[in-house]
Amino acid sequence: MKLRPKQILILVGLLVFIPFAVYVVVGTVFSIRARSLPNQALFSKGKFPDPLPDGDMQGHAIYQASWLGKSFTAKHIPFITYKGYGVNDPELEVLKIDYNIPGNPIYLRFILDEIVEVAPGQYLGKLHVRIIPFLPFTIEYFTLSS
Numbered sequence: 307m308k309l310r311p312k313q314i315l316i317l318v319g320l321l322v323f324i325p326f327a328v329y330v331v332v333g334t335v336f337s338i339r340a341r342s343l344p345n346q347a348l349f350s351k352g353k354f355p356d357p358l359p360d361g362d363m364q365g366h367a368i369y370q371a372s373w374l375g376k377s378f379t380a381k382h383i384p385f386i387t388y389k390g391y392g393v394n395d396p397e398l399e400v401l402k403i404d405y406n407i408p409g410n411p412i413y414l415r416f417i418l419d420e421i422v423e424v425a426p427g428q429y430l431g432k433l434h435v436r437i438i439p440f441l442p443f444t445i446e447y448f449t450l451s452s
Contacts, residue, residue, distance in 0.1 A: 329437055334443070336444060336446075337444045340447065345430060345447040348424055349432065349447070351424070354389060354400065354401060355401050355429060356423070359401075360452075361377070363378065363452055364450070365451075366449045367449075385405045385410075385419075386403075386407055387401055388401075388402050389402070390402045392432075393420065393436075394444055395420075400420040401422070402419070403421065405418070405419075417435065417436075418435075419431050419432065421450065430448075431447065431450060432444050433448060
């Protein structure tokens with residue numbers, strides 16, 4: 307069976323549209339769930355970390371039991387940090403932890419974390435996925451402590 311140009315165009319359109327639609331639906335569900343959790347209220351009351359985290363931090367994530375935390379040691383950082391406004395909290399200044407740097411595997415480059423200080427030495431973070439740059443989604447919350 308030989309495909310006509312119109313059929314090929316429809317097939318290519320479906321191959322692009324279906325993954326995009328799945329990304330949007332799944333990402334929206336995760337983001338809505340994240341905004342409804344008690345951690346959102348705590349995150350909204352947080353502030354930009356001052357002083358900035360330094361050294362090894364113990365971490366806890368809701369769905370990632372084996373995750374140990376992050377290291378803010380300059381020699382071995384697999385991410386860059388900078389000050390900015392929250393992806394889904396545009397009124398809140400956060401510390402962004404951006405994994406989109408050369409040398410990281412492609413799957414890691416889609417991750418953007420944001421953290422705020424909720425108590426001295428205690429941080430609450432959000433993990434965002436941004437496969438489509440203008441359409442990031444919140445996946446989960448995590449804590450860090452020194």
